[in-house]
Amino acid sequence: MPILEVERLTKRFGDVLAVDDLSFAVEPGEIFGFLGGNGAGKTTTLRMVLDIIRPSSGRISVFGNAPDQRNTAAIGFLPEERGLYGHMSAIDTIVYFARLKGMAAAEGRSHGLELLARFDLADRATAKISDMSKGMAQKVQLATALVNRPQLLMLDEPFSGLDPVNQGLLEDEILRASERGAAVIFSTHVMQHAERLCDRLLLLRKGHKRFEGTLDQARATLPARITAIAPRSIAAVEGVALAEPAAELDGGWHEWAITLAPDTQAGEVLERCTSSGVPLRRFEERRASLHEVFVSLVGTAEVQP
Numbered sequence: 001m002p003i004l005e006v007e008r009l010t011k012r013f014g015d016v017l018a019v020d021d022l023s024f025a026v027e028p029g030e031i032f033g034f035l036g037g038n039g040a041g042k043t044t045t046l047r048m049v050l051d052i053i054r055p056s057s058g059r060i061s062v063f064g065n066a067p068d069q070r071n072t073a074a075i076g077f078l079p080e081e082r083g084l085y086g087h088m089s090a091i092d093t094i095v096y097f098a099r100l101k102g103m104a105a106a107e108g109r110s111h112g113l114e115l116l117a118r119f120d121l122a123d124r125a126t127a128k129i130s131d132m133s134k135g136m137a138q139k140v141q142l143a144t145a146l147v148n149r150p151q152l153l154m155l156d157e158p159f160s161g162l163d164p165v166n167q168g169l170l171e172d173e174i175l176r177a178s179e180r181g182a183a184v185i186f187s188t189h190v191m192q193h194a195e196r197l198c199d200r201l202l203l204l205r206k207g208h209k210r211f212e213g214t215l216d217q218a219r220a221t222l223p224a225r226i227t228a229i230a231p232r233s234i235a236a237v238e239g240v241a242l243a244e245p246a247a248e249l250d251g252g253w254h255e256w257a258i259t260l261a262p263d264t265q266a267g268e269v270l271e272r273c274t275s276s277g278v279p280l281r282r283f284e285e286r287r288a289s290l291h292e293v294f295v296s297l298v299g300t301a302e303v304q305p
């Protein structure tokens, strides 16, 4: 049974249709990328799952039940707007959240200290949040989301504000949560994280689903591009839709950017070139990146490569 199921979900704020007839499901152990440009409706959807705001229409099921703040015991959430009480220490903050989620203080403390050690903050456990750097405070906030070992972990733009080492720590935590069977949903504008982590992903544009599927399926929405080095154009070879000259090389060789005809595999074209004696020095398929898929389907340059 999916941990989270969203069916025909719609949310309007006055004239703004923030979420438009959205359906998806996330299974235990799955890492699900929730991707879209600014204002696509990601945060609004996560807030409805948490029962912070109510849908205009549609259905949400969390652990088989309607959203309810009582679900918080099994949910971990990192909000996009980070914010903790500056006067509290790191470990007291984590224990505070553990208690809100119904845990005993002692268990919250011991798991909190474990998390701080994993986040390279063991020596800062009693430091005040206000004395920490932004990235350190963000790791404490991540610990508050993980302290209850949630079955549903929802992270809204978790990578922003973290340096590359801490981004790596966060990726490890996401994998760790999925390995123990949690469903993990995270939103990001950085496609590399999604490419490295996601089992499946959903692309949202203006509240509407543009794509849902695996990374391979996402890349297959765009034609593969081939770079070929040959002395003459291979435009006439069956299965080649377009062969554009990309560079002139030494000895009469040329680099060609090849676009294949629909439903044509690169291997078929390579075989035809070889069997008809077309000299080739290179024939390389390059699949579309998630960045290219995002720009093509969501149509925004806001995304980072």
Ligand SMILES: Nc1ncnc2c1ncn2[C@@H]1O[C@H](COP(=O)(O)OP(=O)(O)OP(=O)(O)O)[C@@H](O)[C@H]1O
Pocket (backbone or CB within 6 Å): 013, 016, 017, 018, 036, 037, 038, 039, 040, 041, 042, 043, 044, 045, 080
């Ligand atoms: N409380 C609100 N009142 C009115 N409009 C809202 C409210 N919350 C969100 N919106 C609107 O809903 C749309 C979706 O916003 P949302 O914050 O869900 O996007 P997002 O995908 O999380 O974007 P970002 O990547 O920029 O954080 C936007 O047009 C936003 O202005």
